[in-house]
Amino acid sequence: MALTDADVQKQIKHMMGFIEQEASEKVEEIDAKAEEEFNIEKGRLVQTQRVKLMQYYEKKEKQIEQHKKIQMSNLTNQARLKVLKDRDDMITDLLNEARQRLGEIAKEPASYSALLEGLVLQGFYQLLEPKVTIRCRQKDVEMVQVRLINKNIPIYKEAVQSNIVVKIDQERFLSSEICGGIEVYNDNRKIKVSNTLENRLELMAQQMMPEIRVNLFGANPNRRFTD
Incomplete structure (x- = not known):
């Protein structure tokens, strides 16, 4: 029994609906996979940058701490040298006073x-x-x-x-x-x-x-x- 034009049109619409359904499901699958890969890559990049930032600030912190130690060492040495100079000046003054008193002998x-x-x-x-x-x-x-x-x-x-x-x-x-x-x-x-x-x-x-x-x-x- 030959198909009428109406039957052919009906089958074509059915096939087109099936193809569109398949395409829609495929698009959704691709979108979901792309979203998953995007989130994975985003997480990897965020973690990588977080590690880099932590390393950067850790390095900066160490540099600041080292700079503080150097400054403290310099200040300590300057203070020590000043104390030594003040002591030497005091001894020099003491000896000069003793020399002045020699004339009394x-x-x-x-x-x-x-x-x-x-x-x-x-x-x-x-x-x-x-x-x-x-x-x-x-x-x-x-x-x-x-x-x-x-x-x-x-x-x-x-x-x-x-x-x-x-x-x-x-x-x-x-x-x-x-x-x-x-x-x-x-x-x-x-x-x-x-x-x-x-x-x-x-x-x-x-x-x-x-x-x-x-x-x-x-x-x-x-x-x-x-x-």
Whole structure:
């Protein structure tokens, strides 16, 4: 039995409806899959960027912390250097004050004479030469000649069992700015023992510097040795 035009049109519409249904379902499937892939990719990108941001800020935080440590170290070092400079300035002022007081020693003839006696005799012992020359301030020549050399030569001879010839330099004297004391030379003047009051103060300051620092600033907890 032959199909009428109406039947053909009906079958065509049915087939078209089926195809459209299939196409619609396929589109929905593609859309769902695309949405799923989009969400997965979006999540991956977000996570990747989140990790990068965390790493970036972690690096920045470490840099800031390191910068703070460097600044603190610099400030600590600057403070330590300032303390050391202030301490050195205080010691320098103390030594300058001591130097100024040296001039008072020579104003007491009895004590100054006894001091010179020890300085002259020490110079003899340090040189141990048969001939020596003493240089002193011009104002001290008589005291050194009369009261010291004649007294110290017998003491020296008895102590070392050797003779010694002593003379005072009458051409060159110690500067009048020197507070006192003497210099002793061997015969050719290549060896000198400086026993001026200023020199003795410097030697004493060097020897007593650890004790001076402890008395002024207290013991250093980081110092392992005291000599």
